[in-house]
Amino acid sequence: MKKGYIILLIALCSVNVFAQTKDEKVKTLKIAFITEKLDLSKSEAQKFWPIYNAYEEENDALRDEMRAQRKDINLNDLSESEANNLLNNMVQSNEKRLQLYNQYVKDLKKIIPAKKIIILKKSEDDFRKKLFEEYKKRHKDDKK
Template sequence: MRNNLLLILLVFSITCSFAQSKERRDKIKSLKVAFLTERLELSAKEAQQFWPVYNDYENKRDALRKKERTQIRSKIRDAANLTEKEAANLLTQYLSFEEEEEELDKSFLKDISKVISAKKTLLLLRSEEEFKRQLIKQYRHNKGGGGGPR
């Protein structure tokens, strides 16, 4: 009986953790949309064309990174136990993912620059970096890190 209760509590806490994680991701996404819309000063017409292209890119990039994490990053942690041949194969896979990500980025920049001006495209790149920095700063602040080394 006690084991069942512990199992139920464990499943419940994991479920809550996933729900909180999804809520957090959704909140961050909403903040990012507002941040980019404001920074880029998108007109209604631009926004209507911009967001489908941007969201498609984000979805493809997220899927690629998830695939990389499951197929490569998890194995890199265990690199000391790999044979040289396995390590070489893993390195080849890693380079392939890097190339795929670079191609995705190039394709996105070509596509998005058809929707918004070159100047706004550059502003998008800068704004994404600024958003990441603000997110990290906020995370450190919330965790009590103060942003500096400990």
């Protein structure tokens, strides 16, 4: 009977993996990568992931906002005044991101040691690099 439940569980997980979008798959892989690198205790993990996820959401929202500001701009028709306004908005957005990051680090320091925060940053950078290398590899293969 237990074997049946295990097979059913594996089948359901497999279906879930195939149903995920590319963004969800990347996010799942990133979480697994970070989890492995940080080696969080159960207590640390319970406190860490809500802070991490909230930071990621807010940071993504700020990045999307910044991208939207620049998206519909025709550089040839941009007046000096409009350029100044856009530049001021970009500076303000960067200041918001910096404040968000500083608060994030403060919050993390309350639950995990500074060394693990450094490992987290390195792990995120390593994951991004690995993702980019995989992207280049796949597109190189596509061009052949």
